[in-house]
Amino acid sequence: MAKKEKSHRKKVRRRVNRKNSKVQFDKYELYRKAVQSAETDVQFIRDTYVELKGKQPRVFREDFCGTFALSNEWIKLNPRHEAIGIDLDPEPMAYGRQHYLTQLKPEQQRRMKLIEGNVLDPNLPKADIVAAMNFSYFCFKQRDLLKKYFANVYKTLGKDGIFLVDLFGGSQCYDAIEDTIKHEGFTYYWDQTNFDPVTNEALFHIHFRVKGQKIERVFTYDWRLWSIPELRDIMAEVGFRKSHVYWEGTAADGSGDGNFTRVDHGEACQSWIAYIVAEK
Ligand SMILES: C[S@@+](CC[C@H](N)C(=O)[O-])C[C@H]1O[C@@H](n2cnc3c(N)ncnc32)[C@H](O)[C@@H]1O
Structure with a gap:
């Protein structure tokens, strides 16, 4: 009997220890710090629109927005800016509402529209810029499905709209x-x-x-790795007049320097990140 009690107490202690050792962390905060650079991304997006269209953009739509970090920075960048964030998953959107939206002034909050929905929905609101960032559209593995998405972006862009995606590659x-x-x-x-x-x-x-x-x-991400020419071909097929590739410069140590410029040819790096920007 005494033995049993002892081993039971041991078990309880072990269980308590395990509970105490479970580390608490904020996964979206770590994701933002490790993966996102929303403040500089929105400046690149705005500057690219101005470079291609010769005027200022106003409405930015962030497809696959997750915690809508980009939309949030877009709103802060200019008092005329409006943003629309779309994602299927209510969890990251709730995080964004709690941690980002509440940091905006009421006037800024009114310029943000959040939609829990599918980027394939044909009735999405129109925008000057649609962006699909952090490779999110790689979840569309079938060409027909990706084409359907690109066609929907084309249809829901304004007359002078641009569509921006990022992608990665390399050996x-x-x-x-x-x-x-x-x-x-x-x-x-x-x-x-x-x-x-x-x-x-x-x-x-x-x-x-x-x-x-x-x-x-x-x-976890279950993706198909699409190539630049494949994506540009599909963009052209759904009606985009032109597409451009923005390639990252190289820092002294051989890594990417964070500056993206328009190119006609890339370099066979071991690993690269680029943007494709398509014009309606
Ligand atoms: C890789 S995360 C990207 C989040 C954010 N764009 C970023 O830059 O970090 C992909 C997001 O796409 C969303 N998603 C996947 N398929 C979708 C669809 N068909 N329509 C809308 N959102 C979708 C997921 O819920 C997830 O939040």
Whole structure:
């Protein structure tokens, strides 16, 4: 009897310890710090519109908006700006409402419209700029489906509208690799698995290490890796008059320098990020 009690107490202690050791973290905050640069992205987006159209844009639509960090920065950039964020998932949108929207003044909040819905919906509000960032449209693996999405963007853009997507590539994309980047207070891991050369599909995970504990698969993405010419062909097929590629410059240490300029040819880097901007 005494023995039993002892082992039971042990179990309880073990359970309590496990509970205490479960590290608390804010996954969207770590994601924002590790992956997003919303403040500079919106400046690039505005400047690109001005460069191509010779006038200021007003309405920005962020498809696959998640926590709508870009829309939030768009609103702050100019008092004339309006933003529309669309996402299927209520969880990141609720986070954005609680953490970002509440930081805006009431007048700024009135310029933001949030839609819990599908980017394929033919009745989405019109915009000067539609952006699909952080490779979100890679979730459309079938060409017909991606084409349907691009056609919907074309239809719901204003007359002088532009459509902006980012993408990545390079020989490293075909390897099972785990990139590790240390940030203040946490480590970010970008883990690529299962690249299939027959389908060009791969599975990606984001892990974080917080307070000495690695939390696996905080975010997972099941994507097809599309190429620049494939995407530009589809953009042309759905009616976009022109598309341009913005390629990142190289810093002294060989990494990307964060400055994107319009190019006709790229470089065969191990890993690259680019934007494609299509004009209606
Ligand atoms: C990779 S996250 C990107 C979030 C945000 N754009 C960013 O830059 O971090 C992809 C988002 O797309 C959303 N999503 C996936 N399919 C969608 C669809 N058909 N319509 C609207 N949102 C979709 C998911 O809910 C998820 O929040």
